[in-house]
Structures are given as C-alpha cells and as structure tokens.
Amino acid sequence: xxxxxxxxxxxxxxxxxxxxxxxxxxxxxxxxxxxxxxxxxxxxxxxxxxxxxxxxxxxxxxxxxxxxxxxxxxxxxxxxxxxxxxxxxxxxxxxxxxxxxxxxxxxxxxxxxxxxxxxxxxxxxxxxxxxxxxxxxxxxxxxxxxxxxxxxxxxxxxxxxxxxxxxxxxxxxxxxxxxxxxxxxxxxxxxxxxxxxxxxxxxxxxxxxxxxxxxxxxxxxxxxxxxxxxxxxxxxxxxxxxxxxxxxxxxxxxxxxxxxxxxxxxxxxxxxxxxxxxxxxxxxxxxxxxxxxxxxxxxxxxxxxxxxxxx
Amino acid sequence: xxxxxxxxxxxxxxxxxxxxxxxxxxxxxxxxxxxxxxxxxxxxxxxxxxxxxxxxxxxxxxxxxxxxxxxxxxxxxxxxxxxxxxxxxxxxxxxxxxxxxxxxxxxxxxxxxxxxxxxxxxxxxxxxxxxxxxxxxxxxxxxxxxxxxxxxxxxxxxxxxxxxxxxxxxxxxxxxxxxxxxxxxxxxxxxxxxxxxxxxxxxxxxxxxxxxxxxxxxxxxxxxxxxxxxxxxxxxxxxxxxxxxxxxxxxxxxxxxxxxxxxxxxxxxxxxxxxxxxxxxxxxxxxx
Amino acid sequence: xxxxxxxxxxxxxxxxxxxxxxxxxxxxxxxxxxxxxxxxxxxxxxxxxxxxxxxxxxxxxxxxxxxxxxxxxxxxxxxxxxxxxxxxxxxxxxxxxxxxxxxxxxxxxxxxxxxxxxxxxxxxxxxxxxxxxxxxxxxxxxxxxxxxxxxxxxxxxxxxxxxxxxxxxxxxxxxxxxxxxxxxxxxxxxxxxxxxxxxxxxxxxxxxxxxxxxxxxxxxxxxxxxxxxxxxxxxxxxxxxxxxxxxxxxxxxxxxxxxxx
Numbered sequence: 001x002x003x004x005x006x007x008x009x010x011x012x013x014x015x016x017x018x019x020x021x022x023x024x025x026x027x028x029x030x031x032x033x034x035x036x037x038x039x040x041x042x043x044x045x046x047x048x049x050x051x052x053x054x055x056x057x058x059x060x061x062x063x064x065x066x067x068x069x070x071x072x073x074x075x076x077x078x079x080x081x082x083x084x085x086x087x088x089x090x091x092x093x094x095x096x097x098x099x100x101x102x103x104x105x106x107x108x109x110x111x112x113x114x115x116x117x118x119x120x121x122x123x124x125x126x127x128x129x130x131x132x133x134x135x136x137x138x139x140x141x142x143x144x145x146x147x148x149x150x151x152x153x154x155x156x157x158x159x160x161x162x163x164x165x166x167x168x169x170x171x172x173x174x175x176x177x178x179x180x181x182x183x184x185x186x187x188x189x190x191x192x193x194x195x196x197x198x199x200x201x202x203x204x205x206x207x208x209x210x211x212x213x214x215x216x217x218x219x220x221x222x223x224x225x226x227x228x229x230x231x232x233x234x235x236x237x238x239x240x241x242x243x244x245x246x247x248x249x250x251x252x253x254x255x256x257x258x259x260x261x262x263x264x265x266x267x268x269x270x271x272x273x274x275x276x277x278x279x280x281x282x283x284x285x286x287x288x289x290x291x292x293x294x295x296x297x298x299x300x301x302x303x304x305x306x307x308x309x310x311x
Numbered sequence: 312x313x314x315x316x317x318x319x320x321x322x323x324x325x326x327x328x329x330x331x332x333x334x335x336x337x338x339x340x341x342x343x344x345x346x347x348x349x350x351x352x353x354x355x356x357x358x359x360x361x362x363x364x365x366x367x368x369x370x371x372x373x374x375x376x377x378x379x380x381x382x383x384x385x386x387x388x389x390x391x392x393x394x395x396x397x398x399x400x401x402x403x404x405x406x407x408x409x410x411x412x413x414x415x416x417x418x419x420x421x422x423x424x425x426x427x428x429x430x431x432x433x434x435x436x437x438x439x440x441x442x443x444x445x446x447x448x449x450x451x452x453x454x455x456x457x458x459x460x461x462x463x464x465x466x467x468x469x470x471x472x473x474x475x476x477x478x479x480x481x482x483x484x485x486x487x488x489x490x491x492x493x494x495x496x497x498x499x500x501x502x503x504x505x506x507x508x509x510x511x512x513x514x515x516x517x518x519x520x521x522x523x524x525x526x527x528x529x530x531x532x533x534x535x536x537x538x539x540x541x542x543x544x545x546x547x548x549x550x551x552x553x554x555x556x557x558x559x560x561x562x563x564x565x566x567x568x569x570x571x572x573x574x575x576x577x578x579x580x581x582x583x584x585x586x587x588x589x590x591x592x593x594x595x596x597x598x599x
Numbered sequence: 600x601x602x603x604x605x606x607x608x609x610x611x612x613x614x615x616x617x618x619x620x621x622x623x624x625x626x627x628x629x630x631x632x633x634x635x636x637x638x639x640x641x642x643x644x645x646x647x648x649x650x651x652x653x654x655x656x657x658x659x660x661x662x663x664x665x666x667x668x669x670x671x672x673x674x675x676x677x678x679x680x681x682x683x684x685x686x687x688x689x690x691x692x693x694x695x696x697x698x699x700x701x702x703x704x705x706x707x708x709x710x711x712x713x714x715x716x717x718x719x720x721x722x723x724x725x726x727x728x729x730x731x732x733x734x735x736x737x738x739x740x741x742x743x744x745x746x747x748x749x750x751x752x753x754x755x756x757x758x759x760x761x762x763x764x765x766x767x768x769x770x771x772x773x774x775x776x777x778x779x780x781x782x783x784x785x786x787x788x789x790x791x792x793x794x795x796x797x798x799x800x801x802x803x804x805x806x807x808x809x810x811x812x813x814x815x816x817x818x819x820x821x822x823x824x825x826x827x828x829x830x831x832x833x834x835x836x837x838x839x840x841x842x843x844x845x846x847x848x849x850x851x852x853x854x855x856x857x858x859x860x
Binding site (some may be wrong): 025026029032152202204206207209212217221226 | 697
C-alpha cells in the first residue's frame with residue numbers, strides 16, 4: 001500500500017515540478033530564475049555536440065571528485081619489478097617507468113588539471129571583465145592606459161609569458177596558475193571592452209543614468225551582466241589552451257612537480273619510452289585531448305544557452 | 312477578375328518551433344491584376360510572410376504550401392530554384408523597407424541598377440548603364456549622372472528608396488511586391504516616393520502588391536485593400552469603401568488611430584476577439 | 600501667469616568640431632507651463648530628439664540655458680533633478696535591460712534614491728500602468744512591445760516625477776498597441792497633473808496628447824502653435840503647411856530630387 005502511494009507521490013511530484021517550471025507567471029524571483037535555467041537546459045538538450053561536451057565534462061568532474069574510489073592503486077607506490085608493463089587485468093592502463101599504475105595516476109591527474117583550469121579561469125575572467133568594462137565605459141585616459149596595458153601583455157606569446165613568470169616565481173602548481181592567468185586575462189579584457197562599447201549607447205543604460213546611478217553601479221550592475229555571457233563562452237573555449245599551457249609547463253618541469261601525477265609531466269616522462277611503452281605518454285595525451293574537446297564542444301553551445309532572448 | 316496576373320489560393324506557411332508547428336500564414340487567397348492591391352496588418356499578421364512566400368524567399372526551415380500559386384501561367388509552387396531566379400527581379404520584383412539595408416554598401420548605386428539589368432537581359436555594359444541612367448531620370452532624380460556614382464551611405468532615405476524603385480523597375484517586371492516601402496521615410500518624403508511609384512506603376516501597367524501596417528495610407532494609395540489578422544485575410548474592400556468596412560477588426564483599427572480632424576478623449580482599443588482567428592472573411596461587404 | 604515649469608532659452612547643440620561641425624539645434628527657445636503637454640514635431644534631422652536629450656541631461660554639450668521652475672540647471676544634473684524629470688524612450692525593445700526582471704528594473708531607482716516601502720511602490724506603479732503583480736518576475740523578452748513600454752513608463756513614474764520627457768513613445772509600436780499607450784499617457788497626465796514634453800514625427804499623435812506644439816525643421820523652431828490652431832489648419836509658416844498637408848493624406852505630388860548627399 002505505502003509503496004504504491006510513494007510511487008504516486010513521486011509521479012505527482014515529477015508532474016508538479018514540471019508545472020512549476022513551466023508556469024506562465026512566476027511567483028518569485030527564484031522561480032523565474034529556475035525557469036530561465038530550465039529553458040537553458042532544454043536548449044542544451046537540443047544541441048547534440050554541446051550536450052556531448054557537457055556530458056564529457058560532467059564525467060571528468062565526477063572522476064576528479066571520486067578519484068579515491070575509482071583509482072585502483074596508490075599513485076605514489078613504486079614497484080620496480082612491474083615497471084613498463086602493458087595494459088593488463090591488474091594494471092588497466094599499464095605501468096610507467098617506476099612501476100606506478102598509469103590508470104590511477106591519470107585519474108588523480110584529472111584533479112590537478114581541473115584545479116589548474118578552473119582556478120586560472122576564475123582569476124583571468126573577473127580581472128579581464130573588470131578591466132575591460134571599466135575601460136570601455138569610462139573611456140578617455142582610463143581607456144587608453146588600460147588598453148595599452150592589455151596590449152603589452154598581449155604582445156607576449158602566452159607560453160613564453162607563463163614561462164617567464166614561473167621562472168621568476170619558481171616552479172609549482174600555484175605559480176603555474178598565476179602565470180597562466182596572466183596570459184589569459186588580456187583577450188577577455190578586449191572582449192569585455194568591445195561588448196561594453198556596444199552596450200554603452202543603449203537606451204537602458206541611458207535610462208539608468210537618468211535615474212542618477214553612479215558609474216560604478218552602472219558598470220557592475222548593468223554593463224557587466226551583458227558582458228558575462230561572452231566572457232564565459234570565451235573562457236570556456238580558451239580552456240583547451242589553458243590546459244595545454246599547463247601541460248606544457250608540466251612537460252617542461254615548471255608546473256606540478258614530481259611525483260605529482262599531472263598529465264603534462266606524465267607526458268614528459270613518457271617521452272623516452274614512446275617506442276616500447278607507448279601507453280605512458282599516449283594515455284595522458286588522450287586525457288588532455290578529451291578534456292580540451294569537452295570544453296570546446298560545451299563552449300560552443302554555451303552562448304545559445306546563456307542568451308535569454310531565445311526564451 | 313478577368314485575367315489576373317497572380318492567382319493565389321489557400322497559401323500556408325508553417326514554421327517549426329519548440330512547441331510544435333506554427334502557421335504564420337493560414338489559408339490566404341487572392342488575385343492580383345494590373346492594379347494596386349494593398350495588404351494591411353499588424354506585426355504577426357503574416358503579411359510580410361505572404362509577400363515573401365510568393366517569391367519563395369522564406370527561411371529554409373519554413374514550409375510553403377498552396378492549392379494554387381500561379382503567376383502568368385507559371386506554377387510558382389512547383390518552380391525550381393533556378394526558375395525562380397529567372398522570375399525574381401525580372402518578372403516579379405520586391406521593394407523592401409529600408410534602402411540602408413537593401414542596397415549593397417560597397418557598390419555605386421548606379422552600378423547596382425545596371426547589374427540588375429545585365430543579370431536578366433543579355434545586354435552590354437554600356438547599354439545597361441544607359442538604361443540605369445534612364446531609370447534614374449524616370450524616378451525624378453536630377454543629375455542622374457552624378458547620383459549614379461554615389462554610394463548608398465551618401466544618399467538620403469528618400470533618394471535611396473527612389474533608387475530602390477529604379478532598380479526594381481528597370482527590368483520592367485509584371486508585378487511588384489512592396490514590403491513597407493515608405494515606413495522608414497519621413498512624412499513629406501513619403502508622398503513623393505509614393506507618387507513616383509504610382510506614376511511608374513500606372514504608365515507601365517505593372518501590378519503592385521503594397522504591404523503595410525498603415526491602413527489609411529494603403530486605402531488612399533491602392534485600389535483594393537486586404538486586411539490580414541492572425542495569418543488570414545479577414546476583409547477585402549475597395550479602397551474607396553474602406554469606411555464601410557464590415558469586419559470588427561478593420562473597424563477597430565480605423566477607430567484606434569488618432570486623427571487630426573476628429574479629436575477624441577480616449578482612443579478605441581481593438582479587443583482581440585478570439586473569434587476573429589477563424590471567423591468569416593468579409594469580401595466587399597459580404598461575409599464569405 | 601505662473602512661472603513656466605520648463606524654459607529653454609537659446610539652445611544650441613553642435614556635433615563635431617571645426618570643419619565637420621554640424622548644427623543639430625540652432626537657437627531653440629520655448630516654455631512649458633506646469634501641467635501642460637508640449638509637443639515637438641519634426642522630421643528626421645530636425646533636432647527634436649537632440650533638444651530632448653539636452654533637456655534630460657543625457658547630452659551636456661549644449662549652449663544656452665535650461666530653466667526648471669525659474670532656476671537654471673547645471674549642465675551635469677544632480678540626483679534631485681532625476682526625481683523631478685524622467686524620460687520614456689522610443690524603442691521598447693532597447694529601453695529595458697535584457698537580463699533584469701521587471702521587479703529589479705523598478706526597484707533600482709528606489710534603491711538609488713533611498714526610498715522606503717519599496718515593494719509597495721513597485722506594486723502600486725505596476726497597477727497604475729495597467730500591468731498587475733503577475734508581471735513582476737518576467738524578463739523583457741517575455742513581454743510584448745506594449746507591455747515593455749508600460750514597464751518603461753512605470754519605471755519613470757516610480758520616482759514620482761513632475762515632468763515626463765517622451766521620445767516618440769509609440770512610433771515603434773503597432774497601431775492597436777499605440778492606442779493603448781496613448782490612452783495610458785493621457786490618463787496618467789490627468790490623474791497626476793504631470794507636465795509632458797513629447798517629441799514625435801506624427802502630427803496626429805502629438806495632437807492627441809498635447810496642448811501646444813512647436814514645429815522644428817533643420818534645428819530651428821519654425822512655428823509654435825496650439826493644437827486647436829493646428830486642427831483648424833491655421834499654421835502660418837510654409838514648412839508647417841507642408842508638414843500638415845503631408846500628414847493628412849496621400850495626394851500625388853512629384854518633386855525632382857536634387858541629389859544632395
């Protein structure tokens with residue numbers, strides 16, 4: 001009896017959630033926002049490549065979160081008796097030159113990669129947004145000075161710039177993240193400034209100026225919300241390059257330090273064994289490609305999702 | 312009508328949408344001869360889509376169907392894209408709303424007219440240029456030689472629209488579809504552009520379908536008026552008898568416009584009666 | 600005679616500098632009495648919108664004086680001015696922030712000016728423009744053109760201004776929606792004793808709302824007359840007569856266009 005009631009309740013609950021999400025008149029700001037999110041989700045569902053990217057990303061995040069449960073071996077345990085073993089039942093993706101399980105190291109490596117990627121984006125995004133919107137809205141000398149600063153940063157190739165900073169600050173994950181962020185924020189600032197210039201002449205900005213709003217309020221509450229979608233899309237599409245830069249730094253020994261299972265470092269150490277033990281380099285390489293692909297596919301579909309005009 | 316240029320029966324244009332197929336045009340039928348036919352409606356009434364469907368210029372996702380769509384003996388519905396390209400611009404022309412957007416900003420305006428000539432008629436460059444200049448004179452542009460070499464951004468709105476008309480009439484089409492040709496123009500310029508269109512259409516015996524949201528303008532300019540609502544024609548009247556319109560929507564539209572000569576305290580607001588969606592169509596005062 | 604609510608004396612607005620300077624407004628002067636609705640009519644390029652933007656403080660690069668209740672306004676307006684004077688824009692699709700709900704749009708001016716009883720005021724003003732509380736949590740893209748324009752009007756009213764500047768408030772709307780908005784504007788003016796300065800290219804619309812109007816051509820005020828005189832057709836200047844005739848209807852008139860760029 002109670003089982004059937006529970007199922008019925010669940011059915012009703014499912015139905016009422018649907019109804020709540022598609023109610024024509026939202027009763028609260030929360031409901032309105034949830035409805036907007038639900039519509040964004042429907043748009044994502046209608047875009048197969050973007051949906052695939054999203055699924056891949058979710059998979060990656062889950063792997064990173066549940067790494068201790070997924071990994072089969074201790075990533076630091078060396079066993080020189082079983083070094084350079086090909087993929088087998090015991091070591092699903094083989095072992096590396098120190099006998100460590102490649103599969104477990106790749107799984108834990110996802111944590112490092114995502115950590116670097118998200119943190120770099122979290123620093124570069126807001127900094128670029130702030131600089132770009134301020135320069136674009138205020139104009140004049142502020143614009144000139146800030147944009148010349150951006151130009152200076154942009155004139156360095158990103159990997160070289162990152163290298164320079166890491167060399168100055170010393171190797172390590174945190175320094176690698178700072179270095180990558182320094183290379184990633186200028187294009188964001190340029191993008192935000194371009195959007196701000198378009199937004200600046202709109203009637204809704206004129207309207208809020210006519211209410212006596214201060215420039216700070218206008219920039220933070222009115223201009224930035226219009227720039228954020230483009231910035232998010234741009235950063236997501238840049239993730240691939242951020243990950244590759246991180247891998248590059250790791251490859252050069254300037255990022256995560258051994259014995260950390262960072263994919264770039266794994267690639268580097270696997271170089272010498274490419275001929276006879278290809279899995280040591282190929283597997284982390286595939287992981288990097290998989291992650292970059294996921295971000296690219298998802299980033300492509302993000303703009304559609306984030307634009308409320310397609311409600 | 313004795314021998315209409317265009318016979319249209321039961322035109323339907325359907326768009327796919329997340330909530331299912333949406334019919335933008337739901338069964339529009341009319342004939343056009345060598346006369347001025349006005350199609351009036353608000354946004355969403357399907358009037359522009361009707362005009363575009365005739366030339367098969369609807370978006371790829373839309374589907375067009377009709378019981379009959381016959382132009383001077385040619386079945387437009389069955390015509391291939393290649394056939395349509397020979398018809399568009401040569402036998403049926405379309406004038407759009409804003410010359411800023413419909414003229415190529417990178418070409419001299421005169422050359423654009425000449426290009427239209429050369430595309431549809433096998434004539435040489437010099438002859439095309441001569442035709443273009445003649446056409447510019449026909450739309451009453453003084454100094455056609457100087458204007459020939461101007462770029463679209465260098466001409467005013469009214470002149471741009473005259474150039475547009477010249478471009479669309481240089482091939483001497485049988486039918487013109489004008490989609491809000493004067494909506495982007497100032498009031499005083501509007502009269503002049505309409506006069507030119509009137510003169511050309513009358514002297515050359517071209518048919519004209521004039522699509523607009525301005526009921527009074529259409530009534531004064533055209534011979535016959537179709538009123539569209541929600542994708543259907545709800546009324547057809549002779550322009551001179553517009554004040555005797557029978558359909559409640561037409562009457563409501565007429566009453567909701569502010570008038571200089573008849574001040575009212577409160578304007579009548581048309582209520583959107585759901586019955587109008589599928590109700591009767593009034594043709595010349597009789598319900599059909 | 601009571602002091603005019605708004606007085607413009609010798610307004611000049613020039614865009615560009617040096618050889619490429621173009622005069623958008625040239626020596627415009629007029630007065631608007633309290634509670635009056637004043638219309639500015641002109642075609643594109645006449646300078647009417649430029650006058651309005653100078654009045655509102657959006658454009659501070661003007662010469663001449665603008666007086667509010669007899670006191671000259673500084674070029675850079677202060678907050679108190681904005682409680683007093685508000686503006687309704689032409690394009691309902693551009694005048695609301697695309698990412699803000701109606702409720703947020705209406706609460707913002709209250710937050711800027713530190714007013715109390717905020718939600719009450721929002722609900723009251725939504726009722727006043729004919730939208731109910733059901734519209735509070737909608738985004739602009741979920742509203743029709745007429746509804747957006749009502750929200751824009753509500754946004755102006757929430758600060759309880761005395762003067763409303765209207766920049767072609769109905770020209771981007773469908774005919775039937777135009778009637779609703781014009782009725783709303785008329786009703787609000789009567790109920791609240793507002794002063795309007797309305798810019799339009801449509802004589803009939805201005806005649807419906809306003810008491811007096813000025814006709815502008817190429818930056819200059821050509822003629823000032825009352826709406827009654829306009830309806831009677833007693834405009835004196837030739838440009839006014841041309842405009843009047845053109846607005847009444849279509850009659851064939853062909854002019855050879857000279858091709859000036």
